[in-house]
Amino acid sequence: MTAFDEERLARLIRALPPAPEAWVRAAQELPLARAGLDEIVARAEADAGFRARLVADLEAALEAEGYERDPALMELLKVRFKSK
């Protein structure tokens, strides 16, 4: 890192504005979504039809099964099914 003067410090502080609060909150809630994730993954492992529907259209499959739409849970499920 090169030397800093006050002007450069000001520019660098300005370069990192906060991310939208709702995005941050959703990411912070990932651990809470984890319990729901484990249940859905266990079901998908036991039921090939459910798993196929999840892979084809995650949101529609969950909605059809009556799961509430939870952005944090959706992200975890996407990661889990992509990595398998």
Next chain:
Amino acid sequence: MAQTLSDSELVARCRAGDQQAWAELVERFSRYVYAISVQAFRLPDADAEDVFQEVFARAYEHLDKLRDDAAVRPWLAQLTRRLCIDRLRASTRERPTADEEMELAGSEETLTMLEDALTVHEALAATPEHCREILDRFFARDESYRTIGEALDLPAGTIASRISRCLTRLREFFEGRTQPEGSSSTR
């Protein structure tokens, strides 16, 4: 924004299932991840939000694969860059542009600047609260003197001089002249 745990301590706590530590990790790196996607790769908001959530979801799921806990910052940066490139590739397949290669590379200059910016924000987090608050509100949150004055219960006329003193203090910290939580006060 006060930074008490090192990155590696924070990662270790997250891996042990500490939800508070996870919330702090997200808070610590949220600006950086956001800035990479909107400034270096110029993603529109909807794509930037998807990338943001996917970065943290992947990080949460794969934290145990991180070989060096202290390397969480470059790991998140790399993950963000890769997901931004995937997004841009997907959108340019639908809508090819002449500047495709340039877009996909991101701006190296901007990425380097954002790394420096995160270093400055980390140093800022170690400064006294009144400096941290006023510099963040004025520069990063783009708040007016009036808004800052009302929020911090300060006369608006004193804010410019406080900002100047806090910037000097931050510069001195980088020059190694003072500790960030030194005994002298700029109040």
